[in-house]
Amino acid sequence: MRAAATLAALLLLAGPAQASDWAARCEAGKQFGEIAACERAQEERPNDPQILRSLGNAYFHADRFLESHQAYQSALRLTPRDAGLHYEYASLLVLVNEYTEGVREAETAVRLAPDHRASWSLLATCYRYMNQPQAALKATRRAAELGDRREAYALAHYHATGQEGAVRDPLLEMRWLERAAQAGHVEAMEDLSQLYAQGRPGIAPNSDKSRYWHKRAVAALN
Numbered sequence: 001m002r003a004a005a006t007l008a009a010l011l012l013l014a015g016p017a018q019a020s021d022w023a024a025r026c027e028a029g030k031q032f033g034e035i036a037a038c039e040r041a042q043e044e045r046p047n048d049p050q051i052l053r054s055l056g057n058a059y060f061h062a063d064r065f066l067e068s069h070q071a072y073q074s075a076l077r078l079t080p081r082d083a084g085l086h087y088e089y090a091s092l093l094v095l096v097n098e099y100t101e102g103v104r105e106a107e108t109a110v111r112l113a114p115d116h117r118a119s120w121s122l123l124a125t126c127y128r129y130m131n132q133p134q135a136a137l138k139a140t141r142r143a144a145e146l147g148d149r150r151e152a153y154a155l156a157h158y159h160a161t162g163q164e165g166a167v168r169d170p171l172l173e174m175r176w177l178e179r180a181a182q183a184g185h186v187e188a189m190e191d192l193s194q195l196y197a198q199g200r201p202g203i204a205p206n207s208d209k210s211r212y213w214h215k216r217a218v219a220a221l222n
Contacts (some may be wrong), residue, residue: 023051030054033062049078053085060092068092083113090122099126110142117146124151128164137164144176149183152176156188170200181213189217 022044025037038055045051056071072089079085090105103126109119120143127136137158143151156176158166166172174195180188195203196210 023048023054026051026054026058030057031061032058034058035062035064047078049075049082049085052078053088056089057092065096081112083109083116083119086112087116087119087122090119094122094126099130102126103130115146117143117148120146121148121151124154133164137166140164144179147183149180149185149188152180152183153185153188156180156191170195170203174200174203181216184220186217186220189213189220193217 022037022041026034026041028034029037035055035058038051038058041051042048042055052071052075056068056075059065059068059071072085072092075085076082076089086105086109090102090109093099093102093105103123106119106123106126109116110123113119120139124136124139124143127133127139140151140154140158144155153176155166156173158164159169159172159176162168174192177188177192177195181192190213193210193213196206196213199205
């Protein structure tokens with residue numbers, strides 16, 4: 001499916017264009033650094049936040065980071081309450097190691113949309129990198145509660161080890177491992193298999209569940 005989408009985008013970029021096609025070409029080619037189409041689209045519709053957003057993305061993928069920042073900031077001035085836009089900008093900032101600015105944008109996203117799972121997950125990663133354990137635990141827990149399997153797995157690990165200030169509790173470890181595994185996290189499946197094979201304080205060994213999660217992990221890898 002990804003290859004087909006890539007081919008379709010390249011075909012769209014290669015064909016002849018009418019003026020009205022520039023926005024579509026920009027959207028199709030932004031992740032390939034298709035700047036020319038995005039600039040033409042922005043000339044036609046200078047106050048369209050979606051085009052500015054795509055232009056910023058195209059600049060980013062062409063390694064023109066200053067212009068990418070300027071385009072995203074222009075889009076945010078037009079739509080300052082767009083949580084998804086704040087998150088997208090935050091993600092790009094983090095990719096170029098601008099963690100402080102990235103955190104600020106992601107924090108804005110969750111203020112605007114408290115259930116924005118991707119922003120909480122990004123914040124958890126940033127806070128861990130920035131050595132802010134209490135903030136990391138809060139963001140990890142919130143992302144896990146919203147269904148993020150990677151952060152559910154991280155939260156299980158925290159409850160297994162007591163890291164980041166979490167309560168060390170095998171029952172909570174198991175609960176979050178199961179949440180992560182049910183969502184498709186293969187390492188969580190493998191850890192659950194081991195947990196049920198060996199048992200923990202308050203958790204009796206269960207060979208049936210151990211085999212079940214082992215089979216699920218093997219099937220997920222094949």
